[in-house]
Amino acid sequence: MLKRSLTGAIAALALALPATAQETYTIGLTGAMTGPAAGTLGPAVEGLRLYIDQLNAKGGIDGRKVNLILQDDSAEASKAAANVKRLVAQDNVPVLVNASLSSTYAPMLAETRRAGVPVLFMGAVCPKEVLPPNADPLQFCSTGFAQTYDSRAALEYVKSVAKGPVNVGYAAMAIPVSRSEIDFAASEAEKMGFKTVAKEVIPPPTPDYTPFATKIKDAGANWAFSWAPWVTEIRTFEALRRLGWDGQFLTIAHLEAEGELPRVKDPKFYVMGANSFYADGLPIHKEIEAAAKSGGAKYPANQMTEGWLGGLALEAALRKAGWPATKEKIAAAMSDLKVDTKGLRGVPMVWTKDNHFRTQQAYRVYHWDGNKISVLQDWKVYDVGK
Structure with missing residues (x-):
């Protein structure tokens, strides 16, 4: 009797564990964390990591933690393609972040288009496909600098x-x-x-x-x-x-x-x-500085703005998508989103169906x-x- 009860308990636990693991939001990222472009793009990745760590420490999104899976591509196109293939096919990420050079875009997008997964360019240059009036339905950009x-x-x-x-x-x-x-x-x-x-x-x-x-x-x-x-x-x-x-x-x-x-x-x-x-000394700057210090950051806090803004945008999109956050729901949420930049930018970051860059840009x-x-x-x- 005891043996049967113990066996049943173990079986129940085995079933419960995968379900618990699945009760998290998942974000995949391929970025230039090493290599010649790491000095520019590495801080953005670290800023996003610190943002997600802080978000999880506060309870995540409606009690669910956010699982951020980081893959280094050294700004090499072949590595980025392999990373994305793994993140999409094996990790089943419903949203992907690119923090790398533009040379990685084409092979990465070949994989994300095939899978129907939305992509956020963060710290990486915004491709023209995010600009109005015909924004690609699966491409979005939070990066501050932009062509033209x-x-x-x-x-x-x-x-x-x-x-x-x-x-x-x-x-x-x-x-x-x-x-x-x-x-x-x-x-x-x-x-x-x-x-x-x-x-x-x-x-x-x-x-x-x-x-x-x-x-x-x-x-x-x-x-x-x-x-x-x-x-x-x-x-x-x-x-x-x-x-x-x-x-x-x-x-x-x-x-x-x-x-x-x-x-x-x-x-x-x-x-x-x-x-x-950060010379402006805003509360958001002090918050990022504190997160960098407590999180053992490799880079100076004043280099993490792009990652923090990416975190703000992703959190807003996941909250709007609701649970479960499928790739379709996240893409729809990102296509109609307003993000309070808390002073990191001069204006809010607003995405619409036809504009995945922002409706206003302040310099x-x-x-x-x-x-x-x-x-x-x-x-x-x-x-x-x-």
Whole structure:
């Protein structure tokens, strides 16, 4: 009798354990956690991990924990494809995050489209497929920087502050998304009356930026603009200064930007971005700093904004999808979502059926004023798709 009761109890427990394991929300991620792009994308992954850890510590979503499965792809397309195949086929993730270079997109999307799984690009550059008016139903982006919108905003800023003729030298990384954005910027600049004097496309593993900077300087540029991974932006600028160039340099404020401004200490080095800096001292910044400290973060807290914003968006989508959160329900929830960015951005992040980037984008310009990081241009809001 005892043996029969014990056997029944074990069987009941065996049945109960899988059910308990399934009572969690699951998110899969492939990202550049190692390799040459890790300095830019690794902090976004860590920011999301810390966000999910904090969410789970508070009880998860309606009492259910969130299981975040991280896979490193080192920004290699083949690894990203293998990661996604495993996450979709073996782990059955109903939503996937990409935090890697654009070279991983095509093989990753081949797998997610086949499986009908929605993808959030987080910290990674937003593909054009998320933009209105024909957003892909399975692609979404929470990343602050974006093609065409960044360049238009940057050039408008230059026009608002420039005195006299503007001769622009451009610096791109030799990857498709950076090259195309610099081409777009140069075209838009010409419409504003600016003159393009140099356009340098720099290979990623470049030990010496001097030859490229020399061409920009010798061409007579008094402004320089770069839309590329941070390594290209900052090293091009520093090479120009070593050559004695005294022009003004505007670039996109990637995750590394806030930590670099006090190091560079150059008032004519301007960074424009959609994310607020921790120098602003907002409550959300202090919350992230505390999470980074308690969570043993590898990266500085001020580099984790993109990951935290991704966490805010995913939590909002999962809550709206309800339980069980199937891939279909999550995709539907993400297609009609408003996310309070809590001051990390100048405006809420709103996704609609036709717009999976956001309905508004706000930009700030920061620089080192000689003593501290300060705001040169406060939030300027642009309607996306208009």
